[in-house]
Amino acid sequence: MRSRSIIAAAIAVTALGACAQKADRVQATYTSTVLYENLTCEQLVREGWTVSNRAHAAAGKQNRHRVEDEVAITAGVLVFWPALFFTHGNDATTAEVAQLKGEMQAIEAASRAKNCGIVFNRA
Secondary structure (H helix, E strand, O other): OHHHHHHHHHHHHHHHOOOOOOHHHOOOOOOOHHHOOOOOHHHHHHHHHHHHHHHHHHHHHHHHHHHHHHHHHHHHHHOOHHHHHHOOOOOHHHHHHHHHHHHHHHHHHHHHHOOOOOOOOOO
8 A cells, every 4th residue: 555655646746747837937938139129118118018918818827727737637646547638738828928028028128228217017
């Protein structure tokens, strides 16, 4: 019986590595500031709002995937192993979060280069 517990624990640890990352742990993908260099400060503010709103929505989806993965893994390890096939892992949503984070960094850099004085709050 003890060996079953050890095997279940090993599977759980391995499976948790397949979970989607929390959105705040996703690293930004590099985005060049060239895309934003010709924008005015006002346009940078609007672009920042747009990208920020998209990033917020993508982060929410990413975090939902994380919770769904944790539930599927728990169910898979404890009750029904085929549930392990229903995890998201790091997928297109993770890539979208990374891309949007990179875009925000590029917008912030363009804003600083133009001395726009825009304050980007991070929640």
